[in-house]
Amino acid sequence: MDSKYDTMKQSKPKRTDRQLSSEKTEAILEGGMQEFLTYGYAATSMDRVAIAAKVSKATVYSHFQDKESLFVGLIQRLVEQKFQSIFGASEAQVLQAAPQIVLREFANRALDIGVNEPQFLNFMRLILGESARFPQLARAFVSNIEQTAFRKLCQYFTNCPHLKLSDPEATARIFVGAIVHFLIVQEMLHGKDIVPMERDRLITNLIELITGQP
Amino acid sequence: MDSKYDTMKQSKPKRTDRQLSSEKTEAILEGGMQEFLTYGYAATSMDRVAIAAKVSKATVYSHFQDKESLFVGLIQRLVEQKFQSIFGASEAQVLQAAPQIVLREFANRALDIGVNEPQFLNFMRLILGESARFPQLARAFVSNIEQTAFRKLCQYFTNCPHLKLSDPEATARIFVGAIVHFLIVQEMLHGKDIVPMERDRLITNLIELITGQP
DNA sequence: GTCTATAGGCGGATAGAC
């Protein structure tokens, strides 16, 4: 249980790398995604993955070496898909607006994902919950999602002439951290009714702290 | 899978509430804790729980109705234990110091838990990872840990004469969020080497933003 | 109350036909 999860395994041994996935492979990945996101890694059975993909269990095993390979390949693909859907559409045209506008837009986009896409919450639950047993997936998440958010915000802070931040990199971390933690407590941990707070109130206060403008 | 996790089950049906847990019950809870924190809910077997507790499997089932009852009872107890170990030792004597000192102490105490107690990270992984299937455990975590941190910090912000915050409650959320997210990315998700940052640098910047003092 | 032994089922993974 220690080192074997750290070594990357081959997900599709039967396939040369110049060809894309076949339809069956795609169906297996799609069915597996539904099952893993719903039940978690350990509680997902290869029987149900096969049923969800509408293939036989043997077909699943002809495309993926074992359950662990399917899971790792699937989640890594999902991390890249989420990266694309979050950061793919560039919003360079609004970066000229006032910092209050740009930062509010950034925060709202992040929080909208958690509210409008319930599967994204399950995706994060899986990454966080399995981060001890599958550290390479946690690292892929950090490299693709967290680091990109840090960079984009840090670039904005550094280039924005109105802001004079002593440490843009640390400030970017604080901004992302406050937003993501808000999402975790209110939505992922069902804290809305226990510690209620309007998202606009948090965002407004966060922007006030950073810009120094009331 | 929907409503059954929301209804609280009786964890110790054979025991009247005026008596504390017996030694066997304690051993089962202790053994179960080790297993669940290491392997997660679904991958933990009652066989291994019994072995870890040094009792027979039948004894486990004579103290707890089923696997789910053991898990829920155990995690709820653990949430209260963590609440005690984090907030039990009151630090009212240092609250007279400068805000820079008090807030830095608060942040360092929180981050020390994640670094010095690796089981606390596994505890959070379990709460986060199972928050869809066991929402009552997620809510217990929010009520005991998150809400208490918000309250303590908000009380300090409100009573501290040096600080003039427009919204102490939202600011407390931002402070806790930045610290907890830093812990999640650096330690839980193994991000130390990917997005390195000294904790003091983050804390210093966070305190600067809140106090307005460079 | 606690044990050993076992029921009964579902899990991952594979053999072999086509």
Place this chain on the structure above:
DNA sequence: GTCTATCCGCCTATAGAC
């Protein structure tokens, strides 16, 4: 490549002796 059928082990939970 894909299927049906199957192996075998481990799973949750319980029966029954003491």
